[in-house]
Each structure stands twice: as C-alpha cells, then as structure tokens.
Amino acid sequence: MKRTGILLVVALSLAVVVTIAWLIVYLFYPHLINKPVLSKPKPLALELHYDYQHWNQKAWEQLQFVDNTPLTADIPLIAAVKPRPPIGINVNELHHEDASFPFVDLFRQADPFQNNVLELPNTEKVEYNEFGWPLRLNGDVAGTKFLGKMPPDAVPVGDFTVLYDGKGTLEYGHGVERMQRQRGRERIRLHPDASGELNASLLITSMDETDPIRNIRILMPGGICQNNPYQWVAQASECSSGVPYLAFERYYQSIVFNPEYLNFLKDFSTIRFMPMSGITRNPESHWRERPQLQEATWGGTYGQRGAPLEIMVMLANRMQVDAWFNLPHAADDDYVRRYATYVRDHLSPHLRVYVEYTNEVWNTAFSHSEYTQKKGIEAGYSINSVEAGYQYYIQRASEVFAIWEEVFGGRERLTRVIGGWDTRADISRKLLGLYGGYQYADVLAIAPYFGGNTKGFRESETVDDILRLTAEEDSFRSLPQVLHHVKEQVAVAHQYGVDLIAYEGGQGLVDWVTREADQHPNPLFFAANRDPRMGELYTQFLEGWRDAGGGLLMIFSSPRTCQWFGCWGIKEHIRQPLETAHKYRSILNFIAQNPYWQSQPVQVPATLPEAQPVAITPSARRERAPEEPVIVFRPARDPERYFFLENPQTLDNLLLGDTWEKRNLFGKWQAKWDKQFLYLTVRVYDANIVHDSERPEDDDSVEVYIDADNSRLPAYDGINDFRMLFAWGREQVILDSKSPQFISPDLKFDFVRNEDGYTLNALIPWRMLGVSVDVKHRLGIDIQVNDDDDGGSRDRKVSWIAREDKAINDPRLLGVVLISGR
Numbered sequence: 001m002k003r004t005g006i007l008l009v010v011a012l013s014l015a016v017v018v019t020i021a022w023l024i025v026y027l028f029y030p031h032l033i034n035k036p037v038l039s040k041p042k043p044l045a046l047e048l049h050y051d052y053q054h055w056n057q058k059a060w061e062q063l064q065f066v067d068n069t070p071l072t073a074d075i076p077l078i079a080a081v082k083p084r085p086p087i088g089i090n091v092n093e094l095h096h097e098d099a100s101f102p103f104v105d106l107f108r109q110a111d112p113f114q115n116n117v118l119e120l121p122n123t124e125k126v127e128y129n130e131f132g133w134p135l136r137l138n139g140d141v142a143g144t145k146f147l148g149k150m151p152p153d154a155v156p157v158g159d160f161t162v163l164y165d166g167k168g169t170l171e172y173g174h175g176v177e178r179m180q181r182q183r184g185r186e187r188i189r190l191h192p193d194a195s196g197e198l199n200a201s202l203l204i205t206s207m208d209e210t211d212p213i214r215n216i217r218i219l220m221p222g223g224i225c226q227n228n229p230y231q232w233v234a235q236a237s238e239c240s241s242g243v244p245y246l247a248f249e250r251y252y253q254s255i256v257f258n259p260e261y262l263n264f265l266k267d268f269s270t271i272r273f274m275p276m277s278g279i280t281r282n283p284e285s286h287w288r289e290r291p292q293l294q295e296a297t298w299g300g301t302y303g304q305r306g307a308p309l310e311i312m313v314m315l316a317n318r319m320q321v322d323a324w325f326n327l328p329h330a331a332d333d334d335y336v337r338r339y340a341t342y343v344r345d346h347l348s349p350h351l352r353v354y355v356e357y358t359n360e361v362w363n364t365a366f367s368h369s370e371y372t373q374k375k376g377i378e379a380g381y382s383i384n385s386v387e388a389g390y391q392y393y394i395q396r397a398s399e400v401f402a403i404w405e406e407v408f409g410g411r412e413r414l415t416r417v418i419g420g421w422d423t424r425a426d427i428s429r430k431l432l433g434l435y436g437g438y439q440y441a442d443v444l445a446i447a448p449y450f451g452g453n454t455k456g457f458r459e460s461e462t463v464d465d466i467l468r469l470t471a472e473e474d475s476f477r478s479l480p481q482v483l484h485h486v487k488e489q490v491a492v493a494h495q496y497g498v499d500l501i502a503y504e505g506g507q508g509l510v511d512w513v514t515r516e517a518d519q520h521p522n523p524l525f526f527a528a529n530r531d532p533r534m535g536e537l538y539t540q541f542l543e544g545w546r547d548a549g550g551g552l553l554m555i556f557s558s559p560r561t562c563q564w565f566g567c568w569g570i571k572e573h574i575r576q577p578l579e580t581a582h583k584y585r586s587i588l589n590f591i592a593q594n595p596y597w598q599s600q601p602v603q604v605p606a607t608l609p610e611a612q613p614v615a616i617t618p619s620a621r622r623e624r625a626p627e628e629p630v631i632v633f634r635p636a637r638d639p640e641r642y643f644f645l646e647n648p649q650t651l652d653n654l655l656l657g658d659t660w661e662k663r664n665l666f667g668k669w670q671a672k673w674d675k676q677f678l679y680l681t682v683r684v685y686d687a688n689i690v691h692d693s694e695r696p697e698d699d700d701s702v703e704v705y706i707d708a709d710n711s712r713l714p715a716y717d718g719i720n721d722f723r724m725l726f727a728w729g730r731e732q733v734i735l736d737s738k739s740p741q742f743i744s745p746d747l748k749f750d751f752v753r754n755e756d757g758y759t760l761n762a763l764i765p766w767r768m769l770g771v772s773v774d775v776k777h778r779l780g781i782d783i784q785v786n787d788d789d790d791g792g793s794r795d796r797k798v799s800w801i802a803r804e805d806k807a808i809n810d811p812r813l814l815g816v817v818l819i820s821g822r
Contacts, residue, residue, distance in 0.1 A: 052122065052139050053169055053206035060167050060208075063183045068163050070253040073246050075229050077320055078266075085597040086552040087542075087587065088270030088324070090504060091315075092560060092569075093278065094299040094307055097148045099573035100558040101155065101258050102276075102307075102315075104248040106218040109299040110146035110202075118143045118173070118201055132296035133214040134204055143173070143203035144297070146218055147190070149561060150198040154573035155190065156232060158221025161249040162186040165215040168207025174199035188218075216296070223247040224255060229318070230263040256311075257318060260574050264559070265319050267591055270352075271312075272324035272503065272554045274359050278306025281367045285330040287338045309339060313346045323347060324354035324417075324503075324554070327400055329361075329368035336400050340407040349413075355404050356417040356445070356503070357397040361389060362427060364648060370668065372396070373650075374685050374756070377666050385652040385666045390427070391435045394418070398440040415442045419503060422446040423477070425488040438496035443551070445501045446489055449508030450541060452477025457511065457521045458822065466509065466521070466528040470537060477508070479537060483544040490549040500549065504556035506541070506583070507534065510566040512646075513634060513822045517564050529567040535582030542590045546597060555587060629778065629818035630801065636672035636679045643681040643761045645670050651684075651785055655805040657796025665787045665796060667757075673773060673819060677746075678764040680704065682783060685757040690788040691729030697786050698794045701727035702760050707780030707811040708769040714812060720770035721811050726751075726760055733762075736808070744768035775821035780814030782807050 092098050094109045096117075103109070111117040112132045125138035134142040147155075162170065163185055172178055172188060175198060180187035190198050207213045222232055223246045225239035236245035246255060265271065274280075278291060281302035291298060291306035299305050316323040325343065327336055343353060358368045369389060375396070376388030401416045408414060418441040420428040428446075432438040451470040460466050469475045486500075493500040509525040516522070528534055545553055559576065560569030570583040578585050631649060636642050648668035667684040682702050689700045697703070708720035716723075716738035723736035728751055735741060749762035766773055773779075784799040784807070797805065801815035 052137055052141055055168070055206050055208050057167075057208065060183065063181065065183045066185050068184050071250045073226060073244065073251050073254045075254055075318070076227065077318060078229065083595050084267070084269040085591055085594045086269055086501075087267075087591055088272060088322075088552060088554040089265065089268040090272045090274065090554055090557040091265075091276045092558045093275045093280075094305050095301075096145045096299055097150070097561065097563075098299075099150060099154055099561045099569065099571075100261060100264070101220075101574050102261050104220050104252050104255055104258055106146050106160070106200075106220065107202075107216050107297060110144045110218075110297040112297055112300050112304060113142045113144050113204075115300060115304070116143070117145050118203075120203070131292070131294045133212065134207070135212055136209050137204070137207065141203055141205050143201060145174075145199070145201045147174075147198055147200035149563070151561070151573055152190075152192045152196070152198055154575055155198070156221050156234070156575075158234065159187045159189050160221060161217075161219040162188055162202075163215075163217040163219065163249070164213050166207060166211045166213040168213040169205050170213070171203045171205050173201040173203065176200050176202075214296075217252065219248045219252050220258065221248070223249075223251065224259050228259075229255070229257075230259055230266060232259045257315060258574070262319065264571070264574060265315075265321070267588060268321065268555075270322040270324055270354070270552060270554065271316055271319065272326075272354070273307075273312045274324070274326040274356070274503075275557065276307045276312060277309075277326060278302075278304070279326050279328045279359065279368075282306065282328055283330055283367070284328050285332050285335065287335045290335070290339075309342055310346075313343060316351060317346075317348050320348065320351070322352040322354065324356065326356045326359050329358040329371045331400075333399070333403060336403045337407060340404045344408055351413075352415060353404075353408075353413055354415045354417055355401060356419060357393070357400045359503075360419060360447075361393040362419075362421045362424070364650070364668070365646065370685075373666065377685075383652065383654045385650050387430075390430055394431060394435040394437045394440070397437070401440050411442075416440060417443055417445050417501075417503070418498075420444055420446050420489065422448045422482065422489070423485045425485065425492050428489055428492045432492065432496040432498065438498055441498055443499045443501045444489065444493040444496075445503040446486075447504035447556070448482050448486055448502055448541075448545065449504070449506060449556075450477060450479040450482040450537070451507050451509045454511060457509070457524070460521055460524055463524055463527045463531055466524050467531065467533050467537075470507070470509070470528070479541060479544070483541075483548060486545060486548045486550055494549075499551045501552040501554075502545070502550060503554050505545070505553055506556050506568070506570070507537065508566075511822075512565070514564045515638060517562070519564065522562075522564055526562040526567055529562065529583070530580070532582050535586040538583050538586040539590060542587070546594070628816060630815040632818045632820040633671050633673045633678075634820050634822065636674050636677075642672060642679045643759075645681060645683060648681075648683070649783075649800055651682075651783060651798045651800050653799045653801070653803055655784065655797040655799050655802065656794065657787075665785070665798060667785050667798065669783045669800065671781075671817075675773070676765060676767075678762075678766065678769075680760070680762040680764060682760040682762075682785070683754075683757070684759070684785055686787055687756070688789040689728055689753070689758060690791055691727070692791050693788070693793070696725050696727035696730060696734050698792070699727055699729065699786070699788050700758070701725055701786045703784040703786065704762070704764075705780075705782040705784070705807050705811070705814055706769060707814050708766075708771045710778040710780050710816060712780065712812050714810060716809075716811060722769065723808060724764075726762060728758065740770070742768060773819050775819055777819040779817055779819075780811055781817050782814045 092100050096110055098109050116123045120143050122140040125140045126134050126142045127136045129135050159179055175191040175193050177189045179189055190200055192198055204213050222234045226244040226246055239245045291308045293308050298307050361369050361372045363369055372392045373385040373389035376392035381391040382388040405411055418431055418437045453469045453476040456469045472478050473480045490500045557568045559571040559574045561572055571581040648670045651667040665686050669682040672679045691699045693699050704724040706722045722739045725734040744765045746765040752759045782801045786794045787796045788794045802813050807813045
C-alpha cells in the first residue's frame, strides 16, 4: 500500500510538471504547438462558395496576440568550388506551378488577387491598391492560388506559417488544412488531393477597411543552420553545437531564398534571369512599370509576373555567380540606364554581366517579335517585316549596349549578347554581317534543342521509338543534326570575330498542338525524360557542344514538372532525388569531369566583312509547286483560343504604294477549323484607321480570297471561289461580283480597336463556302490588307502570298492550305 501511494504521488507530480510546462509553452511559445483544427481541407467545388463576411472586431480581439516582427541575421556568401566549366542555368518564371521554389515565402509566386485564378463568383467589386493588395472587399471576396499541380514530396513535411499584417479573416481551399489561428499568424498543413498532387489556395473573406490585410507571407517549415545556407534542416537539433538555427518563420527577411534552391544552383557558373524577370510578352517600357519589392505577389501570367531586379542581383551575389540580364523589348533609355546603374552599384564587382536586349526576336510566337518588326517597318528598314525586325533588333541592341557601356565606364565587365536561331546560320549571318551586329556584340547566342521530329513522335508507340528518333542521324532535329548546326554557327560566329554561346539548350520533346498532359505523345515524352538513356543523351550533347567549339551553355531549365507544354526542367521538382533526375545527374557529372574546360574568346580576324546596306526587297519564300501546301490549318479545339495567334503568318508583300519611309502598316494572320467553321484572325498594325470612302477597298479593310475546293481554275467559278471584303466601319461583309451572292446568317465577324491598330475576328461557315471539310482537304487562300491614312483612295496594300495585285481575277495565285488533324 505504501509503495502504491508513493507511485501515485510521483505520477501526480509528473502530471503537474507536464501541465505547467505545457502552459508555459502555450502562453509564451504558442508557435511550437498545434491547436485544434479550425477548418478542414476544402475541395475546389466548395471553395467557390466562400462568402463575404462582415468584419467582426470583437471576434478578432479574442484571438491571441503574437509578435510577428522578423529577426535578422547575417547569411554567409559561400562561393562555389572553383574552377567551374562554363555551364549555366536559366531560372524559372514565378508562378504557383513553379516546382523550383526559389523563396522560403511561397506567397511570392502566387498569382495576383486581381487575376481571380480560382474563378470565384464574387470578386468584381474588390478594390486594390497600386501593389495589388485588397483595400475594400465591398461585399465580395479576394482569392488566389499559391501552389498547383505539385508532387507531395516537392515541399518539406511540416506545418507552414502564414503571417499577415492588418485585421481580417483568411480562409483556405484545395488541400489546405488550418491547424492554428492567432492574430496575424496561422498554421496550415498541405494535403494532396485525389489526383495525388498538392494544390493550395488562400482567400480574404473579411477585413477591417481601416487596417486591411496585407503583406501575406506563407513560410516553409524548418530553417537553416547559419553556417550553411545551402541545406534545409527541420529543427535546431540538426545544427552543430554553437551554430545558430535560423527558422524561416523568424528569419525569412534575411534568408529569402530556399536553401534547397541555392543548393541546386551552386554548381552552375552563370544564372540567366530571363524567365524569372518576366520580360516575355511584357510591354513595360518605363522604370515605374518594373516589378517592385512592395507588390503583393511576383507571380502571375505573361506581362504581370517578374522578380524585382533587387532580388535577382541578391541571388547572384548570394551564389557568387555571373549574371545574365535581358532588357524588355519596349524599355526606354531611362529604363535601361536605371537598370544598368542598379546592377553596377549592387552586383559584386568581380562578377561578369551578360546583357541581352529582349529574347528571341526571330520567334513570331512572341509579342516582342511583332514589336521589333513593327518598329523596323516604321523606321523604313524594309518592306519585309521579318527583315525589318532583324535590323531594328540590331539597332536597338546597339543602343542598349552603349548605355550599359557608358554606365559601367567601359566593357571590361560586360558581355554583349546577340541572339540567333539555332538551326538558321543564315539568320546569324544577317544579324552579325548584313546588319552589322558584330560591331556591337561580344557573342552570338543560340538555343540548341534536340528532339523535334514531331511527325515521327506522333507515330511513335513506345519510349524506345521516341529516344531512337531523338538520336538518329536522319531524324529531324535529332541530336546529331543539332550538333551539326552548332558547328555551322561556330563558323559564322568566328567569321565575324565573336564567340558562340547558348542562351538555352537541352532536350526539346514537345508537341505544341496538344493541350493536355495525357494526350499522345506527351506520356511518351515524359517517360523518355525519366529514362536513364536521356541522361546519356545529355552527356553526348554537352560533349558535342564542347568539342564543336561552343562556349558558355545555359541549360534550360531549373526544376519544372512535366506538362503538355514540355518537360523542360532538369529536375521535376527541387527535392527530386539525384538518382532519379537523370538529366541533372549527367550535367553534374560533366561539370565534375571537365573542371578546366573554359570558354576562350575567339581571336578577332584581321579584316572583317563590312556591314552591308539593307536591301529593300520583297520577302523571300522557297518556290513551291502550285499544288504544294504552303501552310496547314490546325483544329479549333479550345473556344477560348479560336482567335488566338499561336503561329501567325506575316503580311509583308507590298502590292500597292511605295512610300515605305513613312510606312505604318503591317500585319499577321492565322486560321483554324472545325467541321462547321473557319476561324480567321487578322491582326493589323496601323496608326491611322480611316472610314470615309464609297468604295470599301479605299478605306482600311481586309480582303479574304478563298478557293474553297482548291480547283485552281484560271477564273472565279461562281460556285466556291470567293473574294470577301471586311471593311472598318461597315457591319456586313461585302462580296465581289464574281463570288456567289449568298451571305450565310451564320457568318459572324467583328473589328477590335487596339492601341496600335485593329484585329478582325471572323467566323466563316463552310456551308456558305459550298464545301464540307475534313483532314487532308485542301483550299486556296490569300489575305490582303488595304490601308488609308489620309482619306480618299487607299494609300497602300499588302498581302500574305500574292506578289502582284492580280488575285482578284486569278484564283491560281492563292496559296494552298492543307487541313490538318493535329
């Protein structure tokens, strides 16, 4: 009995001690415990029903107060092992689906609230400040997504800390479970959904308008040991004795970058910031329009996202690597000068700076290609929009380089980059020679991507088929073919006294016609990227580039998940084990085995070809047999993209007019199809739009010529040969007298006024054209645009295919188009 009493006293004493300890932790260290669950994970279908809540000050005051003031600490700069071969890396766009996780604060890569990426029903009345934070909900809600389509092991295990300033109510959606709620601080846990992926969203459902919610931070669990910013640790006990543990939730302002991200970057010699900077399809031109630190998020879609320059310079300094910056295509001189000045004043002085004006001007899928073409045409460089764009690119690049040289007081730290097309050495000759780029640049940069046999890939049935086509000599864009083009480009670069480097490079297995990850051949592409043999191809690629005489090679890209638009990441997420990341492992092995391979600048020849004057000539196209298709029309599958210009054709043949020094006109067009309609889009760049004439062709207008059955007769047959005229300011299409005089009520069109011209979108029924179409059907077509700048008769006319203004009488002059099923 006495022994039992002693045990009872001991048990009670222990219970008292445990209770007191728990109370101390609860009162003074609340962030170390998990409170009862306040909200369960909600699927997307439920999150769409979040309702506005009136602000409840009393309920807010009942929440426990915690001090969220961040602490600061010195983060050491640990230089990577030297020497390193010239292998660099492109860092990703900021987006909620970015698997590289650059920051310890996940909210940095969230979409802006204004985008309503969650498609919430009640968001229209929300008012925002200049940085994207909600000021007033006005009975609506504001929501965004900060994580999407992510493997569960892509982020650390544990509870994430949500911090915010102001007063209000946060709710969560997708696989987010709230574990604890306090004033300005919450704890959440992420769970995979039914698909096995992590998706996470956040909503503001009420707030005090005098102190609105702002400065949201979603911080990863864990932290770093102060002496090693490259390694994530879960808790203080993992740090050596005497080494401070810096928890993300307290030291996030000093740490900034995810240590696993830094660990990934440490082996590369250079970082190219083009994707992270958000310049793609971004029209910003003034310094005030740049991405800024105060913005609610840095993620989003084209034209919105972008890391501030301060963050990119900080990352280069933290890693002690050279930095490659791309300037936006429309940036004015003041923007360029301020950008260069900040880099000069804040980037470590021993680091090299690569300077590139915009990105891929040759790629017509990008708006910056259209911009350079438009500016070149305005300057009167050529009647060929493509050639005009190339010359404007060199002209503006030379101006950008000159500003950087002035700011830096010379070129010692600068490498000036001119970008070319990997398989088009002829374009490189034009950029460097014909248009004089060699006079301003230090390097020619290309993007050698291997694996582009789209037709063969679509016919493939196994991963073996994909890899075979990627490696075979006679397969389009195979590795051997790409390396052959590299040798051609090296020769061109050396001819003009510059080095050849790569702004991007790697495998390029993608089918741009697909829209879903499970569409053929995407599953085969993903499997090929995960196959050890892909690692072997990367080794051959790197060795071939080195042996061909290539210099700095910027791998594309940082970790990304595999999606329908490609499997570009050399890891599929930042935490993917090395043993399954075959591309990444091969790159690291190459770096380790080639420590002393250094890119040597080419010796400038004693005499260089002189830059030649620009020839004002019509666009050159390969001569084709009359029946040979010039282009294909692809299926219109997505209603939201019926009129989206994905791979447009240019309108750059001058048929009428000769005042090219004042020309303000050019355009692009594209068409898609289904069994009912032809979906036509014509984008015209024209500063002056006029509607004042009796004859519609004397005003700004679009002429559409169609030989619907491709009969190619010497005259219009009156059955299914058409000349349609869509004129600005007129509500009905006008048919030429030689066309069948029937306008279907299903024919719809509209003109949209743009800042720099207009767009015609037309829905033309096949029934009106007198044909039924299917895959492999052929038709003749041409698009021509009339321009009137000053009233009266038209001033000029441009076309897609015709070289003379005779298609109005002869449908044989139309270009042949093949209806494609892919």
